[in-house]
Amino acid sequence: MVFKSIYKQIILTLFLVVNSLVFAQQQKPNIVVIYVDDLGYGDIGVNGAVGVKTPHVDALAKNGLNFTDAHSSSATCTPSRYSLLTGSYAFRNNAAILEGDAPLIIDPNKETLPGMLQKAGYKTGVVGKWHLGLGRGKIDWNKKVPLGPEELGFDYSFLIPATGDRVPCVFLENQEVVGLNPEDPISVSYGTRIDGYPWGFQHPELLKMHTDPYHQGAIINGISRIGYMKGGEDALWVDEEIPFVLSNKATDFIQENEDHPFFLYFSLHDIHQPRVANIKFVESSTMGPRGDVIAQMDWCVGQITEQLKTANLLENTLIIFTSDNGPILDDGYLDYARELVGEHQPGGEFRGAKYSVYEAGTRMPTIVHWPNEVKPGTSDALLSQVDLYRSLAKLVNQKVEKGAAPDSENYLEAWLGKSEKGREFLLEEAYTFGLRMGKWKYIKPKEAEVPRWIAQKFVDPGFREEVQLFNLDEDPSETNNVYKAFPKIVKQMEKQLEKILK
Known part of the structure; x- marks a missing residue:
């Protein structure tokens, strides 16, 4: 009888422990x-x-x-x-x-x-x-991709492998192309042109919309992409x-x-x-x-x-x-x-x-x-x-x-x-570096011409030969560079940025 009582107590304790663990698990937020x-x-x-x-x-x-x-x-x-x-x-x-x-x-x-x-x-x-x-x-797109999520x-x-403007224009589920016909294998190329889907620069009449020179590769669903592609017709997204x-x-x-x-x-x-x-x-x-x-x-x-x-x-x-x-x-x-x-x-x-x-x-x-x-x-x-x-x-x-x-x-x-209370310093990466400190915004100088592909997008990437410093409380649109008036702030932020970059 004593043994049965102890056995029941053990079973009850295990039940309560398991229940408490399940309850704790359920309380974790999704x-x-x-x-x-x-x-x-x-x-x-x-x-x-x-x-x-x-x-x-x-x-x-x-x-x-x-x-x-x-x-x-x-x-x-x-x-x-x-x-x-x-x-x-x-x-x-x-x-x-x-x-x-x-x-x-x-x-x-x-x-x-x-x-x-x-x-x-x-x-x-x-x-x-x-x-x-x-x-x-x-990558062999016709097999399970060996490294991924x-x-x-x-x-x-369940993935778009890269972006909508790049081939391959197929979905991957658990790293395998969805809906692929093995008799129509996929080939993908960047740089070297391959025969397959028509190219945007050769067949503009097939396009739903025109593009810049960088997006004139394979035409899929009436849209030319970056890169070239062959095969996988049944797997193509719309x-x-x-x-x-x-x-x-x-x-x-x-x-x-x-x-x-x-x-x-x-x-x-x-x-x-x-x-x-x-x-x-x-x-x-x-x-x-x-x-x-x-x-x-x-x-x-x-x-x-x-x-x-x-x-x-x-x-x-x-x-x-x-x-x-x-x-x-x-x-x-x-x-x-x-x-x-x-x-x-x-x-x-x-x-x-x-x-x-x-x-x-x-x-x-x-x-x-x-x-x-x-x-x-x-x-x-x-x-x-x-x-x-x-x-x-x-x-x-x-x-x-x-x-x-x-x-x-x-x-x-x-x-x-x-x-x-958030960050004291916050790094901003672009094609140069910005650093935030409270109301202050520092931009690291960059002596470089704006790349043509960025300039064509009507974007100012922020390249300047001199330091840029803005007081965002007074100037959220970053139009008034005040770096000459606040040399100590500039020095402090330069030092912190170098510390991060090293």
């Missing part, structure tokens, strides 16, 4: 990062958008925390994504905009943000634009269907993991060029295709929030809505974005754009929504996406491996609106 492409600070309604409505994004802001001074780490896409997932500045690995067949630039032997969250008990998934390279060298800590992946395909995959991931804490990195293609809105969104703005795909992006956000509501998960899901770099009107495809922009200011009151070291290049629309923890409002905290790594590690009580996330710092209290 984490969803919605990463928009080329969306400017002023491109959403709550930040002053004109000519397009973003009701779903605005609802997140109304019920969450809208940041006025949160930044991507870089003014271009691959570097920002690299920093988000590694907690390291992109310049440390010479990360730059990649071609569509580039090898993976993140070291699979190093801990990543999704890998850290896996260790904390999360199911992890990435859906959408990748643009961080795949494989080790030349899986090796970096993602349990599930640009107008991309937002629906990606949103469905993202909501499926949520549905399949609703009984377990999950991390979803939902990386939209919109509003990157080529901007080809689905008929559902055509003429939903006054700005032509660029405005229409902003509305399309907003719909995708709504799909995520609706699925979270349906699964009764919205209250305990941390949603971080932001963008990879600043806005760009003309990025290679003629869609009349510059002509139709009207009174709308894509970067808000801030100077600059994608590719630029000025504020609009990295100051991102950023909203944090978590009804269980985050009170609605606005925050002026100075924050960088590179810090999400250690901030989320703190949230889930997970230790960061030694050597991982070298540039990431824990600002969880600021991200959740419990503190206004």
